[in-house]
Amino acid sequence: MISRLFSGPYALRAFIVAVLLSAALGWTVWDQVQIIRHGTEIVLKTRPVDPRSLFRGHYARLNYDISRIARTKISSGGKLKRRARVFVRLKPGEDGFWQVTEVSSARLTPAEGSVILNATVRSVSRKQVWLRYGIERYFAPKQKALGLEKKFRDRKIEVGVIVRVAKYGAAAISGLQLEGKKVYDEPLF
Amino acid sequence: MLTWSYHKRLSRDIERWTGKGWLLPEGRAAILDELRQQRRGSRLPAIIGILGAVLLATGAMTFMSANWQEMSKLTRLIILFSAMWAAFGAAVWLQRTAHDYLLEAMLLLGAGMFGVNIMLIAQIYHIDGHYPDALFLWTVGALVVALALESRAALALAFVLMTIWTGAEMMSFDVRLHWPFVPVWVVGAAVIFRMKWRAGLHLATLSLGFWGAVTMLQLANRFNWTDGQTLALMALLTLPFFMLGLIRDAGKGWLMGFEPALMRYAMLGLLTASFLMQTDLRGSVRLDAVLFSLMLAVAALSAYGALSAYRSGALKEMDMAVLLGFAAWLILFHYVPRGLVLWVHAPIYMGFAIWLMAFAQYWAFSVLLPMALTAFGAEVLYIYAETMGSLLDTSLFFLVGGVLLIVLAFGLEKLRRALSAPRSGGEGAS
Structure with a gap:
């Protein structure tokens, strides 16, 4: 995935960028949801x-x-x-x-x-x-x-x-x- | 692509050549027309598009902030993620359909939406973390966009963000040596070189300069350095960068033609800091061991740079002697008795400014000339203010000051014209 990030077709690179950025944001959301759902x-x-x-x-x-x-x-x-x-x-x-x-x-x-x-x-x-x-x-x-x-x-x-x-x-x-x-x-x- | 400064210079030259009869009026009109076409055709839509992207990102942020009750969390999250994906989707479509002028705007919007999403997700879940961490995450996101999709606008955003990030850590949270900035800056600089984007080096230099200046202030606070000592260290630190610009310029090196600009930034820092250090009312205070060692190390690095520049033919013996002599003065300054500081510093500073005029003229670094003239003029005014201000009343001070400024401006313009008279040799600065 990393090598494709620099050398793949433009659309694929844009897709990987969007996935990476969404994953970073999604992790924050997921973490908060888990705390609210399962925390004491x-x-x-x-x-x-x-x-x-x-x-x-x-x-x-x-x-x-x-x-x-x-x-x-x-x-x-x-x-x-x-x-x-x-x-x-x-x-x-x-x-x-x-x-x-x-x-x-x-x-x-x-x-x-x-x-x-x-x-x-x-x-x-x-x-x-x-x-x-x-x-x-x-x-x-x-x-x-x-x-x-x-x-x-x-x-x-x-x-x-x-x-x-x-x-x-x-x-x-x-x-x-x-x-x-x-x-x-x-x-x- | 034409730069604004080149366009201005070429337009001026065309008028001069036409006046001398070297260029026919038809040729003049054709060249000017092509210049206008190139400038208009290449930049304006892209700039407007980028401004549009900034407005869109700001609009998205305020819209989401203002529509709390109307939307569920899920709806807000879907809108936030979709907006970011839509920006990257639009970028792909623009790239495929060769609408390059809007491509940068969409990539900037995508990177901008990433930051908007960070802030609004924090809002949705009431997260009140260490806010520079959010700036760091946004910087990383902008760097990923810049690297993977070769976006200059996203890279510029990354440099702005990393500068705010390091500024927040050092100034709001009192972090004295914010080292994490360095690897992030190096990655940003590497992306600039990968993209061969010379203008980006201006941003990188300003960003590093800001970090360096704030770091110096933090260190000064930690070690109780006086303002004069801190400014002297700052001035000294600019010298290796000046030498780097000189060496690379002589060798046509890897700085992609940025060498004259690097020298300009370094000289601006050197002249400003060494001018301001004399205004420290505490005068000269002897250096402590840490500062003395640090200054000695930077002076040694500058000497090495000067020697390399001399060997590559970018400096003459005289230039090397003046630069290293001035570096030595920045250290010795702190050992001069307090009452003598002005009288020793002023002639050295003015002498350095005069050397810089000669240096700029000889090596055709025309951008250094106004800098040297300003430094010289500022020092004259400073001496005047320091010596006469206490003897005359305020109104007389301003009257004499006004006359002196006019005379000085007249004299400096005459000097500038004399020094700028046409001579053989190319233009050294860009």
Whole structure:
């Protein structure tokens, strides 16, 4: 296939290019669908920051409680650098939202009743570490994004994001929860 | 295919030859007409087509962003994939029916739709990853299109994307040495050579220059180099590229006639950086071991280049001495007492500019001449501002400055005319 990419007939080369590019995109879609379909469901408490996107429509930026972690919870590799990869263990809390129980720069062993999320260090201070999980934006139509933003800001209702976590630690948003009730379920397709 | 600069030069020459009676008016009209035909016939539809492709890709992006609720995820995915396939399908049809002028536009649209799809799939599934990774993936896609389907437009897109990618990594995420850029750039450059696309080397040079400049700034931040030290290193780094252009030009090498342009970029960088380094208010600060070793290594590489250029007949002893002397000055600059920096640097810089005028004239590198004149003029103004600005009030400063600029412009034009007087020898630059 590779040699045909450079020397075959033009139509065949164009076909191979389109297949390769589609495969790269298709893999991303497939990965997300698999996580949403088979991942473990957890609910994360969130607060918002500005919604804004020039090219990708409107979105609410999500600021999870698990995004900011006290350094005392970091079990190994105490010297964390920006952009370092870390592993975060979550367990369900009494309020129904999942909480951080352990953070490590070394891979964590799976345990019953917990999930392990992959994260990247966004910034580090003396007492706290800010992490990102790749699920910090919720894209929605303009009215919905602005409505969510208003509800978040008013803090009159408790907002949870339903997330599915794959065995290898990747996460995908699968729905929204308002005051403990699921109000939106992300369709696979 | 005619380049714009060649067209302009030829038109000027035709007028001159007609004025001198060497060319008959009928011949003049016929040549100008053919020039117009060639330019109009070869470029305009292709350029308009490419602009159309850019608008289509932008339109697709905004359309999909604006139509959230009206479509299911599956419908959106089908539209996104179909649009990309349709662009490549149209390219095949255009290639078969010999509509080459729109072929590039469709390939650019295909590569553009790949990027649009990356962004919109991230939107559909709420993915908020490390965004430079998306730019990298888009760059790879554009490179695949360029390589497999020999598309210059896709290759140009790839260079723009890889530059934004490396800029985002270094400036937004504070990556100090973004090495992954280098192999990607090398692949892009290899595709340029495979396609024998000389104009593409401009993009490659600008892209590498951007990466180099930002890398220098990041290193300066890491090692606490002063602005003057960083600019001196940047200036020094341009010298090996200037030598490369010289050697290849003498040997009619593999740079596909890009040598004069490479020399022009290198000299522009050298003159700008070495001019700006004197404005560092901290003046000369001694070099640390890392910077000194680095500068010495680059100077040695420049010396090797100068020697090779001398052996290939592209440099005379005097030229070699001036270039290497200036390289040495870029290192020694940091050991001059602070109060003397201007008084030592100014004559050396102006002397270098005068040498460059002579060099440009002797070797018929006409594009270097205005650069040398500008550098000389800028240094004169800088000395004036540094020495007189503190003694006169602001209005007088601007009055005298205005008169000085007019006199300088008059003097420089006279000098330019004197230096540009017809002489034997070909045009060295393209």
